[in-house]
Amino acid sequence: LAQGTQFLLPKAMSDGIPYLESFVVFSAAVTVWVLYLDVRQLRKNKETVLPAELKGIIDEERFAKSQVYQADKRVFSMFNSVLHFFVQCVEVIYAWPWAWKVAGDMVGTNEYYRSIAWVLITHVINYPIDIPVELYRAFVLEERHGFNKMTLSLFITDQLKSFGLAAVFIALLVPIVIFVVHWGGEHFYIYIWAVAQLLIFVFMFVYPSFIMPLFNKYESLKDATLRSEIESLAKSLLFPLTKLFQVDGSKRSSHSNAFMFGFWRNKRIVLFDTLLESKAELDLSTGLPLGFEPDFATGKLVVKSLSAEGTAVGKWNEVHHGRLDEIKGGDTILAVKGESGDKMREEFEKTVTEKGTLILTLERKPYATEEILAILCHEIGHWFHAHVLRTLVITSVHAFILFRLYAFVMHSSSMFEAFGFSAGDSGVVIGLAIFMLIFSPVETVVGMGMIVMSRKNEFQADDFAVKQGRGQPLGSGLQKLVVDNLGDVNPDPWFSWFHHSHPTLLERLRNIREKESLRKKGE
Secondary structure (H helix, E strand, O other): OOOOOOOOOOOOOOOOOOHHHHHHHHHHHHHHHHHHHHHHHHHHHOOOOOOHHHOOOOOHHHHHHHHHHHHHHHHHHHHHHHHHHHHHHHHHHHHHHHHHHHHHHHHOOOHHHHHHHHHHHHHHOOHHHHHHHHHHHHHHHHHHOOOEOOOHHHHHHHHHHHHHHHHHHHHHHHHHHHHHHHHHHHHHHHHHHHHHHHHHHHHHHHHHHHHHHHHOOEEEOOOHHHHHHHHHHHHHOOOOEEEEEEEOHHHOEOOOOEEEEOOOOOEEEEEEHHHHOEEEEEEOOOOOOOOOEEEOOOOOEEEEOOOOOOOHHHHHHHHHOOOOOOOOOOOEEEEEOOEOOHHHHHHHHHHHHHOOEEEEEEOOOOOOHHHHHHHHHHHHHHHHOOHHHHHHHHHHHHHHHHHHHHHHHOOOHHHHHHOOOOHHHOOHHHHHHHHHHHOHHHHHHHHHHHHHHHHHHHHHHHHHHHHOOOHHHHHHHHHHHHHHOOOOOOOOHHHHHHHOOOOOHHHHHHHHHHHHHHHHHHO
16 A cells, blocks of 8 residues: 555655655554444444343334434444545645645744644634534434434534634644743653643633533523432532533433533532433424424413324424433423423414424423432542543653654654655644654554543443442433433444443443342342
């Protein structure tokens, strides 16, 4: 392959190291390997018979829907892998040197200004590929399976905000990197590593406090009973919980999640609203009849005389049947488009008359309180076992090694020439970018090691929750999370080993049952 690409590649091998050829060959090898794993997984997702070990965990209908969803994701992933490989090769071989020349024409030869312009240009030139791919993922793939909640206007707004943030961080960080490398002299890698650690901690504060709220609404957990239960759980485990939020994740997707963040003794927990409430969105703009009789006799909206065939509710249930947000006869609706009480009926009738989108909040909770507490107990287990701290230490050591290795090649004229830059264009940022490309095969191996560690950490966090007597609700909560989100319940072992940072649902349920049995024997 390296010999076959000689006519495409700039020629510069004064130190005998085939930098560019190595990058192309290794990138091609990784792409082929990933495609091979995708093909293996696609074969598993084409299976139609429910495996015996999954009986009692997922029914045949949900299994079939999960298989179709995962197969669609695999085909999309395969297309994306091939596209990414060819686009990256063209970008690195041709667009990077061109962008450096354009940046010089725009702002002159000053390394600071020219490097900022170069990073911005190389960032922007990916948009014509990245945006259509992301549009397809959200509005075709996720929409087809009932997960996408994003509107086109929200998508555009997100893109604009993301570009604005990228421009700000590029303008701030690029000069810092260049200055520290030049100022640090022979031992610059020590200083740039120290600055990188400082920036990581600053970003850990800035991201949740200022960046996340730009994209989602964070507010105090509204459910007072659940709030009290979570605070009691945190207190009993000596977890330093200071704030408890819920976030409107449902504005983009119906997938569920929960996470925690914060420094030292200032921890915060965030719950997606999709964990707390079930919502249904009935599109009446198609002209289909509603499909049920609204009963406001009790002061609430109760679903009566539900009719599925040829109705808006039937269309919704066709995709969401068996899921936590399926509309059923007798369901009580707490709110219509966020309005409850006396305004709920008014909003309902207005939306039906105008044939808009009817957003219904169901009284039926998707997850029991004990299941949410068990899932959070698992997350607290990560804190108890210092998993985040260990990851930070490993990341820190990894960063130091990278900067030290970069020091060996940062002045290699043949490295720059191999990627189409002249010997005089040995800018710090360009050198770092090229070095990371060359080092990518090693990064793939490091990533595999991190996945192995992550899976071990997940088991350990599950064990922590079991020791607190929350094994049964943790198992049922995880089962709901995976099944309702059409997670991959039938993974190929090689694919799972390479890609999945979490153990499979079967592995986790089996481990929970074993540890729960041992716990009860020890009592």
